Amino acid sequence: MISSECVPFAKSGGLADVVAALSRQLSSMGHDVRIILPEYSFLNLEETKITVEKLIVPMGIKDETVKISETNLPGSKLKVVFVGHSVFTNRTGIYGEHGSHSYRDNYYRFALFSASAFSYSHAENWIPDIIHSHDWPAGLVPAYLNNFKTKNLFNQTESIFTIHNTGYQGNFSKYDILPTGLSWNGVSSKKAKYIDEINFLQSGIVNSKAVTTVSPSYADEIKIPGKGHGLEQILINKNEYFLGILNGVDYTEWDPEHDSFLDLNFSYKNLKNKWKLKELLQNKSQLPVNSKTALIGMVGRLADQKGFSELCKINNNNTTAIEQICNNSDVQMIILGTGEKWIEEELKKLSNKLPNLKVFLEFDNGLAHLIEAGTDFFLMPSKYEPCGLNQIYSLKYGSVPIVRATGGLKDTVIDYFKNENTGTGFHIPGMNSGSIVETVRNVLDLWRNNKNIIERIRKTGMLKEFLWEDSATQYEKLYKKCLNPEFSDSEPIFH
Numbered sequence: 001m002i003s004s005e006c007v008p009f010a011k012s013g014g015l016a017d018v019v020a021a022l023s024r025q026l027s028s029m030g031h032d033v034r035i036i037l038p039e040y041s042f043l044n045l046e047e048t049k050i051t052v053e054k055l056i057v058p059m060g061i062k063d064e065t066v067k068i069s070e071t072n073l074p075g076s077k078l079k080v081v082f083v084g085h086s087v088f089t090n091r092t093g094i095y096g097e098h099g100s101h102s103y104r105d106n107y108y109r110f111a112l113f114s115a116s117a118f119s120y121s122h123a124e125n126w127i128p129d130i131i132h133s134h135d136w137p138a139g140l141v142p143a144y145l146n147n148f149k150t151k152n153l154f155n156q157t158e159s160i161f162t163i164h165n166t167g168y169q170g171n172f173s174k175y176d177i178l179p180t181g182l183s184w185n186g187v188s189s190k191k192a193k194y195i196d197e198i199n200f201l202q203s204g205i206v207n208s209k210a211v212t213t214v215s216p217s218y219a220d221e222i223k224i225p226g227k228g229h230g231l232e233q234i235l236i237n238k239n240e241y242f243l244g245i246l247n248g249v250d251y252t253e254w255d256p257e258h259d260s261f262l263d264l265n266f267s268y269k270n271l272k273n274k275w276k277l278k279e280l281l282q283n284k285s286q287l288p289v290n291s292k293t294a295l296i297g298m299v300g301r302l303a304d305q306k307g308f309s310e311l312c313k314i315n316n317n318n319t320t321a322i323e324q325i326c327n328n329s330d331v332q333m334i335i336l337g338t339g340e341k342w343i344e345e346e347l348k349k350l351s352n353k354l355p356n357l358k359v360f361l362e363f364d365n366g367l368a369h370l371i372e373a374g375t376d377f378f379l380m381p382s383k384y385e386p387c388g389l390n391q392i393y394s395l396k397y398g399s400v401p402i403v404r405a406t407g408g409l410k411d412t413v414i415d416y417f418k419n420e421n422t423g424t425g426f427h428i429p430g431m432n433s434g435s436i437v438e439t440v441r442n443v444l445d446l447w448r449n450n451k452n453i454i455e456r457i458r459k460t461g462m463l464k465e466f467l468w469e470d471s472a473t474q475y476e477k478l479y480k481k482c483l484n485p486e487f488s489d490s491e492p493i494f495h
Contacts, residue, residue: 001035002117004137015164021250025468027078036117039084057119060181066116083116107172110137111180130479132160136170139200142207143186158482161208165386166222166229170200205234209482210241214387215408219244247387248468254393261369268462281374285358287332294447295332297375299368302339307381310433312346321433325440326354336360372397381436385409395461401425424461
């Protein structure tokens with residue numbers, strides 16, 4: 001597994017959770033898994049051991065020397081391997097200074113990181129069957145693999161590339177190819193959209209044996225013209241070697257029955273403590289404590305992708321969607337997250353204006369768990385969502401999700417308005433403020449007039465589970481198919 005992020009070491013988004021959980025699950029199923037990560041300056045690596053003090057990595061203009069350290073992923077025996085070099089150890093962030101902007105030399109930082117994985121394998125005499133790389137920072141890995149194959153190295157190894165979000169692609173100048181040691185034809189494609197610049201995500205797609213993304217619906221959506229950020233055709237060209245495999249959830253962390261972040265625990269069989277946690281959340285947020293108030297939560301990155309333009313900007317009614325939602329005495333709303341400055345500023349203004357809106361502009365994992373547990377509803381009006389995890393957490397915690405009908409949101413939440421018997425939440429059909437407000441109002445009407453229906457939806461959702469075991473089994477089958485194209489799903493899975 002080659003990734004720029006992995007919990008608990010380095011995280012800026014869901015990529016980190018996926019890499020750790022999928023790797024841990026594959027390891028528990030009998031596979032020899034190793035995770036390769038950059039050694040960032042903020043890491044505390046006192047528990048690691050240095051395995052190679054000076055590892056030579058051939059690059060385009062000069063050889064580089066990196067240090068290799070190892071530890072184990074918590075909760076497993078699998079190795080986590082850190083690549084140490086000044087381009088990582090002398091910087092404060094993962095991709096940029098304090099997360100604000102990207103480092104100009106990210107093309108070289110992550111090219112060196114990618115190439116180092118192969119030097120490490122040589123040094124350890126550990127040649128993997130599958131190299132599974134994740135998102136644009138590891139997009140050159142399949143290109144390096146193909147380059148080695150021309151030299152009769154890594155001939156039995158195949159590459160899998162997972163797209164976590166097509167909105168982040170790693171675009172750089174065409175001339176930045178020189179220091180990487182790769183040829184232009186090795187990273188580009190005549191059928192690709194980007195022919196005058198390096199596009200790491202495009203390279204990962206073009207050069208890998210198989211490509212996955214993190215939900216079936218997102219896989220379908222990004223092949224539609226205009227929805228794949230320019231990569232639609234090369235994804236279509238992968239044919240049966242492009243598919244969506246839904247992310248799982250780590251229920252050892254996200255389970256209200258055993259959640260260590262909560263003062264009280266509960267389950268679908270007994271929700272009494274959930275309503276006490278609702279009171280605690282209202283108190284913590286300095287909102288009036290009232291069990292009859294519909295409490296709506298939002299947790300996550302404050303980004304335009306998440307629907308905040310539609311929520312915060314003044315619409316045709318000369319007001320914002322948040323104001324329209326909160327323009328009821330029996331509704332409260334809590335938002336937790338950090339992100340784009342303009343969104344933070346707009347939310348500050350709205351919270352000063354609306355007494356029933358509370359905004360926390362911070363990262364607080366404990367509060368995130370309390371919001372999932374203590375709210376009645378969870379709102380996710382995303383423009384697009386490759387998978388999403390908060391809506392899955394919400395299902396487990398009995399916070400009924402109200403989500404846009406897109407990507408992984410559509411795959412994990414069953415719309416009550418279309419499936420009354422099996423509904424686990426509600427879909428927002430359109431990507432505009434009017435559609436968001438209308439859907440929330442319809443849900444609140446059910447809350448006021450048919451609470452028994454809401455409770456049925458809540459309990460139906462709490463029984464749903466999205467297990468990494470299921471996702472890992474699908475990856476096993478894909479790995480086997482890449483190594484043996486004649487493999488059929490009816491055959492036993494290898495270990």
